[in-house]
Amino acid sequence: MSDDHTHVQEFFGARAADWDARFPDDGPAYAAAVDDLGLREGDRVLDAGCGTGRALTPLRAAVGPSGVVLGADLTPAMLEAAVRAGRDRDGLLLLADVAALPLRTESLDAVFAAGLIAHLPRPVENLRELARVVRPGGLLALFHPIGRAALAARQGRQITPDDLRAEANLGPLLAGSGWRMTSYVDEDSRFLAVAVRER
Numbered sequence: 001m002s003d004d005h006t007h008v009q010e011f012f013g014a015r016a017a018d019w020d021a022r023f024p025d026d027g028p029a030y031a032a033a034v035d036d037l038g039l040r041e042g043d044r045v046l047d048a049g050c051g052t053g054r055a056l057t058p059l060r061a062a063v064g065p066s067g068v069v070l071g072a073d074l075t076p077a078m079l080e081a082a083v084r085a086g087r088d089r090d091g092l093l094l095l096a097d098v099a100a101l102p103l104r105t106e107s108l109d110a111v112f113a114a115g116l117i118a119h120l121p122r123p124v125e126n127l128r129e130l131a132r133v134v135r136p137g138g139l140l141a142l143f144h145p146i147g148r149a150a151l152a153a154r155q156g157r158q159i160t161p162d163d164l165r166a167e168a169n170l171g172p173l174l175a176g177s178g179w180r181m182t183s184y185v186d187e188d189s190r191f192l193a194v195a196v197r198e199r
Contacts, residue, residue: 005097008119009075012051016077019052020085026054029145033192034058034112037141043109044068047091048098048130049116051075053082055143059112060090070103072096099126103133110139117142117164124177131178136199140179142170144191151191165191 015022034055039045039062047055050071059069069091073079079093096102098116111130120126130140144151148166152159164170170193171181179195 005074005121012075012078016052016075016081019078019081020054023145026145029190030055030114030143031058033114033141033143033190034062036192037062037110037112037139037194039063039067039110042066044107045070045110045112046101046103046108046133047071048101048111048113049073049119050082050091050093051078051114052085053079053087053091053093055112055114056082056087056090068092068108070094070108072098072101074098099129101129101133105132106135108134108138110134110141112141112143114143114145117170123164123173127174127177127179131197134197136197138197140174140195140197142191142193142195147186147188147191149186150188165193167193 041064043063044067045059045063047059050056050073053071056069056071063069071082071091072094074097076095079095082088082093111134117123148159148163164173167184174181174195178198180198181193181195183194185192
């Protein structure tokens with residue numbers, strides 16, 4: 001994928017208005033993934049590639065009123081859909097590229113990223129940028145509400161050996177980007193890889 005984000009913006013922009021309606025049952029999976037992160041009251045967390053903001057409400061519940069919740073997305077139409085759904089009440093929405101976040105170094109406790117990794121043009125560099133904004137010992141959750149096999153079947157394709165989300169590929173990719181993978185789940189009902197920011 002090139003660094004030209006036009007394709008990503010066109011793809012998601014065209015689908016933003018009915019995105020939530022297409023996947024109406026994903027809410028519990030998002031909430032469970034956020035619960036698995038073990039966020040605490042007062043934590044500062046970013047939903048990277050937040051789309052329509054489906055993770056913002058459980059993230060806000062996890063960090064409480066004293067915490068900070070940010071949602072960053074590249075596609076204006078997705079952020080507009082998040083506002084229409086009222087999710088801007090749970091977090092501050094940023095029109096931003098996760099490859100160059102407008103955030104201070106080590107300013108966050110965690111990053112939650114649903115479906116993001118497949119859309120990163122330069123995975124190592126982009127994951128390094130996520131590492132930059134997270135304090136040492138902070139967390140990264142790479143999530144999808146269905147697993148790799150179920151997603152491939154939905155899209156009418158086969159899983160290939162070069163899939164970045166395969167455990168054998170993802171571990172080294174994260175290690176080369178400032179992260180250490182601590183757990184990996186790839187079931188039909190969800191995909192969740194959690195990593196810790198290395199010191």
